[in-house]
Amino acid sequence: MTPPACDGQSQPLTTFFSQTSSNSQTLTTGYISNTAKSTSDTEMHEPKSKSSIAILGCGDVGSTLAYTLILNPICNEVILVDPKTALLEAQVRDLNDATYRGNTGTKVRAGTHKDAGQADIVVITAGAKQKPGESRLSLLSRNLHILRSIFSSMQPINPDTILLLVANPVDILTYFARKLSGLPESQVLGTGTSLDSARLRGVLAQKCEVAPNSIDAYVLGEHGDSQFIAWSSIHIGTTPLTLALPPTILTPQFRHEIAAHTRGAAAAIIASKGCTAYGIGNIAASICKYILYDIRCVRPISFYQPELGCSLSMPAVLGRKGVVRAMPVNLDEKEQEELKACAENLRGIIEGAESEWAAKEKLEEALRRDTLVPLEEGEKGEEKGEEKA
Numbered sequence: 001m002t003p004p005a006c007d008g009q010s011q012p013l014t015t016f017f018s019q020t021s022s023n024s025q026t027l028t029t030g031y032i033s034n035t036a037k038s039t040s041d042t043e044m045h046e047p048k049s050k051s052s053i054a055i056l057g058c059g060d061v062g063s064t065l066a067y068t069l070i071l072n073p074i075c076n077e078v079i080l081v082d083p084k085t086a087l088l089e090a091q092v093r094d095l096n097d098a099t100y101r102g103n104t105g106t107k108v109r110a111g112t113h114k115d116a117g118q119a120d121i122v123v124i125t126a127g128a129k130q131k132p133g134e135s136r137l138s139l140l141s142r143n144l145h146i147l148r149s150i151f152s153s154m155q156p157i158n159p160d161t162i163l164l165l166v167a168n169p170v171d172i173l174t175y176f177a178r179k180l181s182g183l184p185e186s187q188v189l190g191t192g193t194s195l196d197s198a199r200l201r202g203v204l205a206q207k208c209e210v211a212p213n214s215i216d217a218y219v220l221g222e223h224g225d226s227q228f229i230a231w232s233s234i235h236i237g238t239t240p241l242t243l244a245l246p247p248t249i250l251t252p253q254f255r256h257e258i259a260a261h262t263r264g265a266a267a268a269i270i271a272s273k274g275c276t277a278y279g280i281g282n283i284a285a286s287i288c289k290y291i292l293y294d295i296r297c298v299r300p301i302s303f304y305q306p307e308l309g310c311s312l313s314m315p316a317v318l319g320r321k322g323v324v325r326a327m328p329v330n331l332d333e334k335e336q337e338e339l340k341a342c343a344e345n346l347r348g349i350i351e352g353a354e355s356e357w358a359a360k361e362k363l364e365e366a367l368r369r370d371t372l373v374p375l376e377e378g379e380k381g382e383e384k385g386e387e388k389a
């Protein structure tokens with residue numbers, strides 16, 4: 001079958017920049033090969049035969065993703081894994097009820113972590129979520145613990161599996177998933193700022209009165225408070241934002257309001273409904289499609305940045321091997337500073353988590369030694385004496 005096109009956007013043309021010095025950039029125009037007929041993300045596709053997507057965690061996000069994959073079938077099988085067995089069974093039954101009308105080729109089943117490790121794509125939604133008013137970073141300790149237990153249960157992992165992290169804080173977990181899985185870094189990605197970028201396109205579309213998919217706009221960096229908008233590369237169609245909007249509208253106040261809206265969107269939704277699920281379900285399903293069909297869409301995605309020492313979102317070409325390549329982006333001086341600050345912030349959190357984990361492991365090791373080491377002769381005598389007493 002013909003692979004579906006990238007988001008149904010009519011422009012297969014991707015504009016990118018190659019940097020010639022710290023402040024001057026050369027504009028290059030690149031074509032992402034896209035011979036597919038233009039179909040939209042919401043259009044039905046035949047599932048790829050013998051392909052499977054495992055979803056770890058079948059709460060709000062995991063089940064919404066599974067439902068999206070049923071409605072837009074791209075794989076044969078969705079495997080759900082969750083330690084809450086009653087919830088898992090109920091979700092599988094409810095989701096399969098949505099398949100019996102015969103309009104999908106995708107089946108849903110319950111599986112183990114070991115089964116999941118053999119899937120083509122493993123999506124990790126397992127973990128705690130924010131309560132109203134809580135930050136994503138407050139989930140780190142709990143969700144890192146879950147992540148570690150997931151990787152010890154999933155072994156041996158299919159060496160071709162692509163890991164897609166969704167659980168928060170997604171950039172930090174993406175960094176650790178790369179270390180824990182032992183998979184090549186191109187195969188470990190996080191949804192990152194894809195959702196923030198969709199929210200940005202949404203609000204800009206309203207302000208500019210154009211369709212969201214005519215806007216090319218990226219939020220980059222952390223899926224969290226240190227994220228930033230790459231204002232200097234926003235285009236509406238082929239028109240730079242600075243040409244598309246008059247300076248009387250594109251004021252610092254306008255930029256500030258848009259950035260605050262984008263950064264605060266999750267908290268605002270969680271305050272009223274306790275979770276966000278539809279947006280991320282749709283984004284994660286699209287990323288799975290780009291991977292399974294080797295579509296080569298360019299998306300802001302969280303992946304390891306060797307020069308920054310952390311995982312964060314930058315534009316990347318997505319295909320069957322995960323991150324096929326990073327796509328250079330033109331950042332102005334302010335944006336470069338924001339990227340630097342964002343990476344420093346994430347590196348600090350990673351270092352804190354690593355030393356907290358090392359201390360925990362030392363303590364566990366000491367406790368194990370304490371219970372396992374046989375008692376010395378003298379100690380045995382003392383123990384007997386204690387018994388007599």
Ligand SMILES: NC(=O)C1=CN([C@@H]2O[C@H](COP(=O)(O)OP(=O)(O)OC[C@H]3O[C@@H](n4cnc5c(N)ncnc54)[C@H](O)[C@@H]3O)[C@@H](O)[C@H]2O)C=CC1
Pocket residue numbers: 056057058059060061062081082083084087125126127128129130139143146149150165166167168169170191192195223275276277280
């Ligand atoms: N990256 C993003 O843009 C977004 C990320 N999220 C994050 O996704 C995560 C999940 O959110 P929800 O689905 O709303 O939470 P939820 O609480 O509804 O579901 C989480 C599920 O994970 C399961 N789980 C726990 N340990 C597990 C393990 N070892 N293996 C498999 N499953 C396990 C739990 O039993 C639970 O059913 C949260 O961390 C949330 O912050 C949510 C929305 C957007």
Ligand SMILES: CC(=O)C(=O)O
Pocket residue numbers: 136168195265266276280
């Ligand atoms: C929960 C979350 O990370 C989001 O909706 O952006």
